[in-house]
Amino acid sequence: MSKDKDDKDKKSTNEQVNKILFDARKIFIVGDIDHDIARDTVAKLMALDEVSHDPITIVVSSPGGHVESGDMIHDMIKFVNSPVKVLGTGWVASAGALIFVAADKKNRFATPNTRFLLHQPSGGISGNAANIDIQAMQIVKMRERLNKIFAEATGQTLEKIEKDVDRDFWLTCDEAVKYGIVGKVVKSQDEIA
Helix, strand or coil: CHHHHHHHHHHHHHHHHHHHHHHCCEEEEECCECHHHHHHHHHHHHHHHHHCCCCEEEEEEECCECHHHHHHHHHHHHHCCCCEEEEEEEEEECHHHHHHCCCCHHHEEECCCCEEEECCCCCCCCCCHHHHHHHHHHHHHHHHHHHHHHHHHHCCCHHHHHHHCCCCEEECHHHHHHHCCCCEECCCHHHCC
């Protein structure tokens, strides 16, 4: 009986928190980026955009994940009519960074201790030789596409991005500002408004 009550209380609390966040036009992306996170984030973006075209804030803390799921969120941030502000905190890595740079640079914020990671995509390839060749070509195409996105978002040259992401490219928050990933480091919510 006690466990059922605890579960009910947690569900009620989560529903209350979700309503408060929805009313405040805030979305959280925390953890691995996968199709569930992408579906939920895009649904919230589109629902909030239907309600009004006031700014939406997305908080990102992620080690990355599935590139196409990151693509879906990245594209929808640009697709909705509402301006989207993104706040990085903790770490913003890989597909998380792809999502982060979807916002206009002036709308990209980070807390002081946030770390950023850019790198080339990787994947587990298996199957027969013909399919392995196809998958390898797709990873190369994905790398080229992502490099162009990051070059455009940061103002860095494509050649610099290609060189930097050849290996894991970690940046502190201040380095990410200089690199063009972050628009402003913030210490309080008031600085985003």
